[in-house]
Amino acid sequence: MATFKTFRLTRYFSVLSMALILVAGGVLGLSARHQATQQVNKMAEGHNEAMGQVFINQLWPEFSVLLADSTGRSGDALRADARMADLQERTATLMARSHIIKVKVYNRDGLTVFSSDPRQIGEDKRGNAGFQAALAGRSASELTHRNQFDSFEGTLSDIEVVSSYLPLPAPDRVTGVLEVYQDVTPAMHNLGRVLLEVVVSGSLVMVVLYLVQLLVVRYAQEVLRNQEERLVESNRELDARVAERTAELGTINDKLQEEVAERKRAETRLEHLAHHDPLTGLPNRLLFTEQLPRSVGNAQRHKHQVGVLFIDLDRFKEVNDTMGHSAGDELLREVSTRLSQHLRSGDLLARLGGDEFVCVLENLQAPFEASQVAEKLIACVASPMTLRGHEVRISASIGISLYPADGTTPDDLLRAADTAMYQAKKHGRNTYHFYTPEMTQSARERAQLDRLLRHAITNNELDVHYQIKMALGSQATPSGAEALVRWTNPELGAVPPARFIPIAEESGYIVELGEWVLRQACSQLALWRAQGVDIPQISVNLSVRQLERADILETVRSALQENGLAPEMLELEITESVIMDADDAISVMKQLSELGVRLAVDDFGTGYSSLSYLKLLPIQTLKIDRSFVVGIGDNGGDESIIRAVIGMAQSLGLSTVAEGVETLAQLAFLQQAGCEQIQGYLFGKPQPADVFLEGWNARPLT
Structure with missing residues (x-):
């Protein structure tokens, strides 16, 4: 029998095991530190997001105004803002005892419009990756070490900071970014102590395991010396194991067949899911x-x-x-x-x-x-x-x-x-x-109108005409004007409002169109008053899409401020159906009323609002629809409705305006019924601004 050279198992094991233990210990230590650091960062980010929400809940109304006013302003102008000291004090008070040591607010252009460190106001953060992520609607955080850091409580040294960029959401887009800094130094120090304890404990455990395994290996070395005698016995056992393995392979084969069948069932389910709606189970x-x-x-x-x-x-x-x-x-x-x-x-x-x-x-x-x-x-x-x-x-x-x-x-x-x-x-x-085929033609015409209308403002195709309003007393005297948009297209000619306004409503373009009319009307009124023409008030129609916009209050406010007009010089006319359809209409109307703008319900009586609902509205005027006015003298029901509306308005302390007055008989009836204002072709059609002035000082009708 040939002799065997003894394999020095103990020697090789000692060297290799020690090397592997050191490598494994180092890798596990680094991994544990990385995981723990990530956990601290994640917890800090969650805390920052929570405090950011607290910040938004408590201080957002003030900061939303600051953000809106920040466009085009320099850092010096922002730092000199009278509101800044109060906001910094309120922010510091809000963040006290929360480990939050600094708060910054950026607008969408990346300009730092607020910082608890005033020196940083005006900095540009557009290129910052965290700012860009928050602007896209995603929070972003980073853990860094700072040798020195200026906080609410003064300058801090040698600290660990987690900074989080948080989006400031609005209904349609992110309006700005909030950056919150949190001091996590205690957590990181505690993490270091825990890791040290883990490393020490792990090292002791590995040493013990190494010693135990060394004893086992030494015992195995003894076993190897007996392998030659056991080879024969092992061969006999091998035959038995082969038989056993053959049986196991048969079992495995059966399992493979089951897996194939299960895969076919899964493919059938996937085929069903690919062709059916997961919510309802219907074909998709x-x-x-x-x-x-x-x-x-x-x-x-x-x-x-x-x-x-x-x-x-x-x-x-x-x-x-x-x-x-x-x-x-x-x-x-x-x-x-x-x-x-x-x-x-x-x-x-x-x-x-x-x-x-x-x-x-x-x-x-x-x-x-x-x-x-x-x-x-x-x-x-x-x-x-x-x-x-x-x-x-x-x-x-x-x-x-x-x-x-x-x-x-x-x-x-x-x-x-x-x-x-x-x-x-x-x-x-x-x-x-x-x-019907006519529907397709109608749809094409509407699509053409929508396409042309979207370019009407930039192509200077739109114009605002003004119709005079008359106050009724012993005689009719001018009391204001209503702004009405008109569209003349080179391809289509004059397009009636009844044709393009519904399309603008459906497409959503009415928001841009309505804002344009509002600003044009305010600008024109300011020009007339600068020329010495005393037109006390101008009325502008407000659509349901505008009423549902979160920025409608700011739009109206800026239109007035840009033209130096007092809020009571503007009256917004809102149709009865718009009030019923718009979400949270009463709340928005109350905010407009608090601004000082007058509100009128247009086409009153043609909708379906209840009188109990009407008394909740913060309005000053009811406009009687022309469909009732045309029945004066011919339809007693229309006359009764007009008297009822005027009487109800008087009991609620509201003024009334009748639309579509075209005859002296209609004028006489409305005067007798107690209507306060009227407008219609009897006094003037909607006219361009320069033509409108010609009738303003005309002799009043008695």
Whole structure:
């Protein structure tokens, strides 16, 4: 038997194990320090965000004004701001005993508009990565060591600081960035002590383990000397293990077969998820776009019709906003169940996204079959449902297109149904509408108007005309003017307001357009008064989109300040329906009233607001709609309504203005009824500013 050279296991183990223990200990120590540092940084960032929220909750009204006023100002001007000392004192008081040692506020341009260290006000932080991250809506924090640091309490030395850049959110975008500094020196010192204890303890444990393993290895060295005698026995045992392994491989093979089957089931589930909406379980847009061409092809072969119903829930956003997204999801699931229960098994109901659904009806013999289905679907959606203990009522608007009458391709059919759905919305919602070719032409015309309107201001196509208002007493005397926008396009000519204002409302462009009219009117009034023309007040219409904007108060304030006008010189006219539709309308109107601006309800009596709701509004004027004025002398009901509105306004301490006065008979009736002001063609049409002045000092009508 050949001799074996003894392998010096103990020697090699001693060297290699010691080296590995040192490497492992170093790696684990560094890793532990890194993880602990990250944890401290994360906790500090959470504390900074919490204190930042406290800062926003307590001081944001003052700082929002400071941010708004910071545009274009220098650092010296900001430091000299009279509000700065008070804000610094209030900030220091708010952050006392919170480990927050410095607070800075930047506007969107990266300018430091506030700092607890006044010397840093005016610094530019646009290039800072943390500022850019916060401007994009993400918080960013950094742990640094500072040899010296100027804080609320003076200069600190040799400290660890976590600075966090936090976004200052607004409804539509980030308005600025808040930077908060926290002193984490105690935490870092404590971390050092803990790590030292861990390293010492770990080292002791490793030494003990090393000694134990050394004893084991020395014992193994003895075992190796006996390996030669055990080789024969091991060979016999090997045969037994091979047999055992063979059995195990059989078991493994069975498990692999089970895994293959499970993978196929998983692929089936993924296929379902790829083609179905996870919220409602309905087919999604992908499956719909695959199914509709097959339905069209089948209808073409068998000479049948196919109906496409585009379903949109009315006022679904209100449920989401008032009750939360989880309630909105619950509503969508309930609507999906209801819609599915009223369709045939062969019909396809899919959710395209949001609150939009589409239904494909196959094998239709006549269009009325599609309308019958639409009526059932509208009725089932309109039935009350209970969400979180509250009864909720919604409705649906449905557009219907038919193959082949309204299109021969899936895209054409879906587009036509979508267009018809918007027509149903126009007709008051909670109804259905079949597609007609005129709708497409109308949609194209509206798209053209929207495109041209968006360039009207920059192309100087818009103008503001002014219609005179007359105060009624013993005689009619000029009392103010109403600003009305007019549009003359080189391609379309003069475009009536009734044609382009609704488009501006739908597209959202009314916000920019309304602000432009407001500033033009204020500028014109200031010019007239500078010329010595005593026009006491000008009225401007306010849309629902403007009323819902968070910056409407600042827009009105700046328009007045830029032109040196007192707030009572401006009257904002808000239609009755706008007040009912706008979210939190009363709160916004109260803020405008507190600013000193006068408020008027336009077209009063044509909407559906209750009198109990009216008494809550901070208004000064009711405008009687011209639809009632034209009935004077011919319709006793209109005259009774006018008297009732005037009497109600007088009891509430409100003034009244009648619109659309065109005859002396109407004037006489309104004088007798006690109306305080009137406007209409009897005294003058809306005119450009220079023509308007010609009638201002005309002889009053008696």
